[in-house]
Amino acid sequence: MIEKNVDVLVIGAGAAGLGAAIGAAREGVSEVVIVERDERSGGILNQCIHNGFGLHYFREELSGPEYAERVKKIVQQYPNINVKVEQYVHQIDYRRKEVVVASTEGITVYKPKSLVVATGARERPMGGILVPGTRPAGVFTAGVAQRFVNLENRLPGKRAIIVGSGDIGLIMARRLTLEGVEVVAVVERMPYPGGLERNIRQCLKDFNIPLYLSHTVVGIYGKERLEEVIIAQLDESYKPIPGTEKKFKVDTLVLSVGLIPQSTLFKDFLKIDPWTKGIVTSSSGRSSLNWIFAAGNCTVIYDLVDWVTEEGSVAGKFAAMYVRNNWEPAKFFVEKGQNVGILFPSWYEEGTNLNLYLRVKKPIAEGTIRIKQRNNLLYSKKHLNMLPSEMISIKIPESKIGSGDIIVEVLE
Amino acid sequence: MKIAVIGAGAVGSLIARELSRYDVEVIIIEKNTDVGMGVTKANSAIVHAGYDDEPGTVRSKFCVPGNALYTELAKDLQFDLKRIGSLVLAFRDEEVRVLEELYKRGENNNVPGLEIWDRDKILSYEPNINPEVIAALWAPTAGITEPWMVAIAAVENAMDNGAQLYLETEVIEIVTIDGRVRKVVTNKGEFEVDAVVNAAGMYADEIAKMAGADYVPLHPRKGEYILLDKQEFSGFVKSILFPTPSLLGKGTLVTPTVDGGILVGPTAVDMPPEREFREDTSTTFEGFEALMSKALKMTPLIDFRASIKTFAGLRPESPQKDFLVGKTNIFGFFNAMAMRSPGLTAAPAIAKFMIEEIQESMGETLRPKLDFKPVREKIKKYADLPPTIWDEEIKRDPLAGKMICFCNKVTEREILEAIKKGARTIDGVKFRTRAMFGSCQGGFCMHRIMKILARELGVDMADIKLRSDKSFILMGQVRK
Numbered sequence A: 001m002i003e004k005n006v007d008v009l010v011i012g013a014g015a016a017g018l019g020a021a022i023g024a025a026r027e028g029v030s031e032v033v034i035v036e037r038d039e040r041s042g043g044i045l046n047q048c049i050h051n052g053f054g055l056h057y058f059r060e061e062l063s064g065p066e067y068a069e070r071v072k073k074i075v076q077q078y079p080n081i082n083v084k085v086e087q088y089v090h091q092i093d094y095r096r097k098e099v100v101v102a103s104t105e106g107i108t109v110y111k112p113k114s115l116v117v118a119t120g121a122r123e124r125p126m127g128g129i130l131v132p133g134t135r136p137a138g139v140f141t142a143g144v145a146q147r148f149v150n151l152e153n154r155l156p157g158k159r160a161i162i163v164g165s166g167d168i169g170l171i172m173a174r175r176l177t178l179e180g181v182e183v184v185a186v187v188e189r190m191p192y193p194g195g196l197e198r199n200i201r202q203c204l205k206d207f208n209i210p211l212y213l214s215h216t217v218v219g220i221y222g223k224e225r226l227e228e229v230i231i232a233q234l235d236e237s238y239k240p241i242p243g244t245e246k247k248f249k250v251d252t253l254v255l256s257v258g259l260i261p262q263s264t265l266f267k268d269f270l271k272i273d274p275w276t277k278g279i280v281t282s283s284s285g286r287s288s289l290n291w292i293f294a295a296g297n298c299t300v301i302y303d304l305v306d307w308v309t310e311e312g313s314v315a316g317k318f319a320a321m322y323v324r325n326n327w328e329p330a331k332f333f334v335e336k337g338q339n340v341g342i343l344f345p346s347w348y349e350e351g352t353n354l355n356l357y358l359r360v361k362k363p364i365a366e367g368t369i370r371i372k373q374r375n376n377l378l379y380s381k382k383h384l385n386m387l388p389s390e391m392i393s394i395k396i397p398e399s400k401i402g403s404g405d406i407i408v409e410v411l412e
Numbered sequence B: 001m002k003i004a005v006i007g008a009g010a011v012g013s014l015i016a017r018e019l020s021r022y023d024v025e026v027i028i029i030e031k032n033t034d035v036g037m038g039v040t041k042a043n044s045a046i047v048h049a050g051y052d053d054e055p056g057t058v059r060s061k062f063c064v065p066g067n068a069l070y071t072e073l074a075k076d077l078q079f080d081l082k083r084i085g086s087l088v089l090a091f092r093d094e095e096v097r098v099l100e101e102l103y104k105r106g107e108n109n110n111v112p113g114l115e116i117w118d119r120d121k122i123l124s125y126e127p128n129i130n131p132e133v134i135a136a137l138w139a140p141t142a143g144i145t146e147p148w149m150v151a152i153a154a155v156e157n158a159m160d161n162g163a164q165l166y167l168e169t170e171v172i173e174i175v176t177i178d179g180r181v182r183k184v185v186t187n188k189g190e191f192e193v194d195a196v197v198n199a200a201g202m203y204a205d206e207i208a209k210m211a212g213a214d215y216v217p218l219h220p221r222k223g224e225y226i227l228l229d230k231q232e233f234s235g236f237v238k239s240i241l242f243p244t245p246s247l248l249g250k251g252t253l254v255t256p257t258v259d260g261g262i263l264v265g266p267t268a269v270d271m272p273p274e275r276e277f278r279e280d281t282s283t284t285f286e287g288f289e290a291l292m293s294k295a296l297k298m299t300p301l302i303d304f305r306a307s308i309k310t311f312a313g314l315r316p317e318s319p320q321k322d323f324l325v326g327k328t329n330i331f332g333f334f335n336a337m338a339m340r341s342p343g344l345t346a347a348p349a350i351a352k353f354m355i356e357e358i359q360e361s362m363g364e365t366l367r368p369k370l371d372f373k374p375v376r377e378k379i380k381k382y383a384d385l386p387p388t389i390w391d392e393e394i395k396r397d398p399l400a401g402k403m404i405c406f407c408n409k410v411t412e413r414e415i416l417e418a419i420k421k422g423a424r425t426i427d428g429v430k431f432r433t434r435a436m437f438g439s440c441q442g443g444f445c446m447h448r449i450m451k452i453l454a455r456e457l458g459v460d461m462a463d464i465k466l467r468s469d470k471s472f473i474l475m476g477q478v479r480k
Helices: A015-026 A043-047 A064-076 A142-150 A167-178 A197-207 A305-325 B010-019 B058-077 B093-108 B119-125 B147-160 B201-211 B285-298 B343-362 B387-396 B412-420 B426-433 B446-457
Strands: A002-011 A032-035 A081-084 A088-093 A098-103 A106-117 A121-123 A139-141 A159-163 A182-187 A215-221 A228-233 A246-249 A252-255 A259-261 A292-294 A331-336 A340-344 A347-349 A354-360 A364-373 A376-386 A392-396 A406-411 B002-006 B025-029 B086-090 B115-118 B135-139 B143-145 B164-166 B171-176 B181-186 B189-192 B195-198 B219-228 B240-243 B253-256 B262-265 B307-317 B324-327 B333-337 B403-405
Touching (some): A002 A015, A015 A064, A015 A106, A015 A305, A043 A142, A064 A305, A098 B387, A106 A305, A121 A142, A142 A167, A142 B446, A159 A167, A167 A182, A167 A197, A167 A252, A305 A354, A331 A340, A354 A364, A364 A392, A376 A392, A376 A406, B002 B010, B010 B195, B093 B115, B119 B135, B143 B147, B147 B343, B147 B426, B181 B195, B195 B201, B201 B307, B219 B285, B403 B412, B412 B446, B426 B446
Parallel strands (some): A002 A032, B002 B025
Antiparallel strands (some): A121 A259, A215 A228, A340 A354, A354 A392, B115 B135, B171 B181, B181 B189, B219 B307
16 A cells, blocks of 8 residues: 655546646646546546537537547646546545545555545436336436447447437437437426537437427336336426326437536535535635535536536646645635526635636526625626526636625526 | 255245255256346345234244344355344324334244333434334344345355256246156256255245145235435434334335445335236336335435435235245145245244255255355455555455446456356346446446456357346447
């Protein structure tokens, strides 16, 4: 067993973790180590072979693997970043600031001066949505189906139904269709889609795949392999309406019903949002403990990977500043006002820009987003067609911000 | 003497293992792809204390001794057993009277350590119980285990002591001559035997009928369950919580699993006896709703958003709601049937009894083997070792440091051990190692496990099945 001192340790080498390492290295710390549990860095980008990445961060449209390669190239420019794969974080002793990591080389106990958590998210599994019926083969989460098709060169089935209209579900509807799998329907329990508008258009409408809004799966049948899926329409209280059942003979069900931030390793010592399971952070990426930072989908589920990398580099930068001079400014609450469902970050730290990400609680055709600090109006702007599925990003430079709690609200 | 045990569930497996102590030839016949995958796979996994079995029933005869035998059994067969104790909760005065009856019945059945707890004591021990609770019956000997592991471990040990296992082998006919068992005919061939032990779970009545032997008619009683994520709910309750029992049975319980999750269930719905219902483990909306409302009554803070798995199991129920165990009208044919609750608890005691019953009714004394090996070695769980020891293990075998299942911390070494011990399917690995049993339910690791299985078995990834032969996961290639 070896012990290793390091300035900044990053957990996870996906879009957020790589960004964090870059941010920390730029700030000029002596060593940044990224530990990644998978066989290679890049995270979930490696299996997202579709386009649509990089428009913000690289100003051009890239596929997931291309985006990952670009970020990795930047990482390679910094000799003080050490990316280690097949490293499993087993335990964290937050009092002693020790991170126990297992790998085929043995157990390493890292003693970082600062830690950046970039553990991403996991998909909600079938058992998470209480669907009645049997438990045959042929039921996949969208990410697993995507992995089989894009990385393992395997088809999960021949005739599929997609449950949940999250972005990965929509992308998989198109991907499976292109590979000759018949996608009979996408089913969404909410009255509006869960994914981005552009994905509804490019992945469903362009391929004539029907989208059933306000519908849910009421039965999954098949003894060994999936044979039949029954859906039904939901009333306003989300109860199935008898008589509206539709049966689909399918051998495959692809589930895209949400991502859950991977935060449980930290739940005993970091503040976790009890509703979203995201690690609660400030505008610097700092968690509720001064030496631990977090970024990416383990804090809040983002719409765009560009934002993930950007917030990763913010967290990395301030983690490095904490290493260099114990940087820890005053912080203020960032509070949800009316109609705000999801809001990131939870605190504002003096000396940082405020990169706000929010989702409205319900669809709002026309509304004003207003951000106030005491009597100081930081932002007020009309927004059209706001949907819970579309994350809104607002940047307020440090120069405009004073001290005091900040409130974010959406006025109808 | 050659004895066939039909059914490799917890009951059949433990009987086979007990038989393997003696100088007899033991064959285990199982229709499924793996052991412990029928009735045994899906139940509450409770080792009951034994206070609720009415005196005079066969259940009451075997439950308390079975419970006691579990301590040594868990040590020898190295499966997890946690005696976390159970609480039967009373919320009304009438229910308190039922608790008192149970307490008396328990004393009659020689259940050790029973206590009646008052509200303060209950809430200080289990703060998440509904504060409207008035009283509870505490039974410290009640415990939790993994029922499939009991069967898997018992079969491994029986085989280590000479027993033969025949999987995917379905009994078609049992030949008797002059009221005496002669032959078991299966889809995989015939076995000449001197005796048959019928532990065929949901099908034990049909097996008995094949031999023209005594039986009770069985029907499935369905029980649905919801499993909550240990990463969210570990430690929510410390003990097994039962409502006060009613005519319908022990009721829906809230219990930790040995793995640290929280299990809510079962429901109890009597199904028709026809064959299709004996395989119907589908879950229902009504079931989920019943489970949620019942669990919320006992533990109002339980949150079903942390659900990661729903499933249903079938209990072989009979009109008299009791086991049928022992010799029959057919010489050499023995029943261990209608093993409803507390079948899992009673199984070790029934296994011991079966040896006596066979000797007595067949007039033969079985000779103990001198070289019987009582201990079965479990698959080492590396992540549970102290880091320094784990480090040494990795130095010996690097795969002990290669994490495959991230949620439940299962290394490649453990997966390889499971395959060496007989896992051939995704479920085979899952139930032996707990890989894919965690928060992501295989989202991150199923493809990795499929690849390891394919590599070790020398087959293509597409040949790896979920459980049975037709439960294939992949359907062809994207590009040739």
